[in-house]
Amino acid sequence: MKKDLLKMDDLSKEEILDILNLADQLKYELKHDIAHAHLKGKTLGMIFEKSSTRTRVSFEVGMYQLGGNGLFLSSRDLQIGRGEPVQDTARVLSRFLNGIMIRTFKQKEVETLAKYSSIPIINGLTDDEHPCQVLADLMTIREYKNTIEGLKVAYIGDGNNMAQSLMIGTLKTGMNFSIACPPDYTPKQEYILRAKELAEKEGTKFVITDSPKEAAMDADVLITDVWASMGQEGEAEIRKKAFKGFQINDELMGKAHSDAIVLHCLPAHRGEEITNEVIEAHQNEVFDEAENRLHAQKAVLVKLMK
Numbered sequence: 001m002k003k004d005l006l007k008m009d010d011l012s013k014e015e016i017l018d019i020l021n022l023a024d025q026l027k028y029e030l031k032h033d034i035a036h037a038h039l040k041g042k043t044l045g046m047i048f049e050k051s052s053t054r055t056r057v058s059f060e061v062g063m064y065q066l067g068g069n070g071l072f073l074s075s076r077d078l079q080i081g082r083g084e085p086v087q088d089t090a091r092v093l094s095r096f097l098n099g100i101m102i103r104t105f106k107q108k109e110v111e112t113l114a115k116y117s118s119i120p121i122i123n124g125l126t127d128d129e130h131p132c133q134v135l136a137d138l139m140t141i142r143e144y145k146n147t148i149e150g151l152k153v154a155y156i157g158d159g160n161n162m163a164q165s166l167m168i169g170t171l172k173t174g175m176n177f178s179i180a181c182p183p184d185y186t187p188k189q190e191y192i193l194r195a196k197e198l199a200e201k202e203g204t205k206f207v208i209t210d211s212p213k214e215a216a217m218d219a220d221v222l223i224t225d226v227w228a229s230m231g232q233e234g235e236a237e238i239r240k241k242a243f244k245g246f247q248i249n250d251e252l253m254g255k256a257h258s259d260a261i262v263l264h265c266l267p268a269h270r271g272e273e274i275t276n277e278v279i280e281a282h283q284n285e286v287f288d289e290a291e292n293r294l295h296a297q298k299a300v301l302v303k304l305m306k
């Protein structure tokens with residue numbers, strides 16, 4: 001039976017760790033010129049209904065490096081953009097392709113695509129989730145800290161797609177997770193309940209608060225994301241007011257462990273969710289994190305499409 005990656009919770013703890021191990025291996029092999037054409041002759045369709053720099057380039061380059069082909073499909077050009085049902089698009093594309101990565105708005109659309117496709121579907125970001133980014137984040141944390149179990153991750157800002165995938169990914173792999181967000185911008189209730197369940201199962205701590213300082217206290221990893229995500233441009237001004245104070249800056253860094261790392265999925269809005277000083281001081285982690293999208297996604301592609 002085909003396997004999809006529609007949300008972080010589609011992966012078990014073991015599957016996440018397997019992907020991270022394979023990602024480390026693929027990164028090593030790339031750096032040492034050891035090539036394996038795991039996906040020779042295979043084509044991944046990449047549907048984009050939102051903009052992208054990292055996701056598009058890393059998936060396309062990743063497929064190429066694996067001996068296959070990545071096909072960029074903009075919804076502006078596809079018939080889907082003119083109203084062709086997802087159900088039909090799914091069945092047609094399944095006849096041509098070996099996998100589909102999709103970046104879109106509604107999580108439901110990705111689920112419908114998966115239901116009607118006979119090939120693996122990968123979520124390249126929806127309003128609810130960004131699982132590929134979180135796999136790259138976990139990989140980066142492990143590179144810097146040599147472990148992930150038992151570490152404390154603090155997320156400051158919007159309870160958005162990044163926050164929701166991070167909660168599941170970190171708590172599932174034995175990390176402690178604290179999130180600070182304004183009361184009107186918390187993750188969805190179903191994610192909060194699932195986070196509590198995972199923390200209980202793993203014996204770790206999940207905290208949701210409206211105090212960035214409380215969340216950042218003794219953190220090993222600090223993470224943030226934009227205050228207004230793609231599709232929320234019209235709310236940008238209201239959000240700027242609501243998120244005032246929910247910023248990773250030097251003062252907040254002072255609450256975390258002195259060797260804490262900082263991650264940001266990018267693109268960043270310097271002066272809003274993070275200061276220029278902090279992101280520049282932590283550029284090593286942030287750009288390793290961006291690079292790791294390539295390696296983590298290649299691992300996902302091999303696991304799902306080989």
Ligand code: CP
Nearest residue numbers: 052053054055265266
């Ligand atoms: N982090 C991320 O997904 O970046 P892009 O929007 O550039 O793909």
Ligand code: NVA
Nearest residue numbers: 160225229230265266
């Ligand atoms: N939360 C952001 C992430 C971008 C990679 C957005 O959805 O726009």
